[in-house]
Amino acid sequence: MARVxxxxxxxxxAGAELADEVGFDQVTVSALAxxxxxxxxxxxxxxxxxxxxxxxxxxxxxxxxxxxxADALAGRAGKDALIALANVYRDYARQHPGRYAAxxxxxxxxxxxxxxxxxxAQLTRAILRGYDxxxxxxxxxxxxxxxxxxxYVSLELGGGFDHSAPDTEQTWSRILDALDSLLRxxxxx
Numbered sequence: 001m002a003r004v005x006x007x008x009x010x011x012x013x014a015g016a017e018l019a020d021e022v023g024f025d026q027v028t029v030s031a032l033a034x035x036x037x038x039x040x041x042x043x044x045x046x047x048x049x050x051x052x053x054x055x056x057x058x059x060x061x062x063x064x065x066x067x068x069x070a071d072a073l074a075g076r077a078g079k080d081a082l083i084a085l086a087n088v089y090r091d092y093a094r095q096h097p098g099r100y101a102a103x104x105x106x107x108x109x110x111x112x113x114x115x116x117x118x119x120x121a122q123l124t125r126a127i128l129r130g131y132d133x134x135x136x137x138x139x140x141x142x143x144x145x146x147x148x149x150x151x152y153v154s155l156e157l158g159g160g161f162d163h164s165a166p167d168t169e170q171t172w173s174r175i176l177d178a179l180d181s182l183l184r185x186x187x188x189x
Contacts, residue, residue, distance in 0.1 A: 006036065008046045012056035013187055019057055019098025024105075026089045027098070057098075058105040059115050065103055066116040077172060078130040079180040086149055086176055093153045100153070131183040133139055141183060179188055 033040040072084040093100035122143045
């Protein structure tokens with residue numbers, strides 16, 4: 001018998017917490033059922049399957065990240081906005097590693113279009129206005145920033161910088177300085 005109060009939203013939130021504890025790859029409907037001490041079958045009235053659960057967690061993570069980014073960017077421009085956005089991604093990944101991994105889940109086109117993924121691109125484009133980038137150059141820069149932020153955060157979370165100096169805070173700061181310089185001096189096509 002399903003517990004009173006279970007809903008798809010509550011299950012997605014619990015799944016997100018579980019992802020942060022054990023890793024996004026370990027989140028299944030079965031693991032979630034154990035967390036609520038219910039039979040797996042009772043969760044299927046709220047979720048289609050594990051993929052549905054994983055998608056809901058990804059959407060939750062994208063929403064949380066977009067909300068944090070919007071708050072961090074309010075009233076900022078240029079390098080200050082760049083640093084704020086970068087730190088939102090890095091801090092979120094450190095605080096919620098499972099949710100951060102979920103935010104990277106490939107979504108079907110319809111789900112992606114309805115997600116907060118578009119807000120992420122809009123927020124990144126907003127900071128690029130401070131660098132006078134337009135059109136296709138904005139798209140290139142959005143991809144560059146996403147690649148650098150995600151690449152660094154993923155390597156850092158995976159321990160890729162644990163055994164070398166200088167400290168990762170120094171490197172992060174230098175990378176953001178370099179990105180600011182690159183964006184101010186964007187090469188002509």
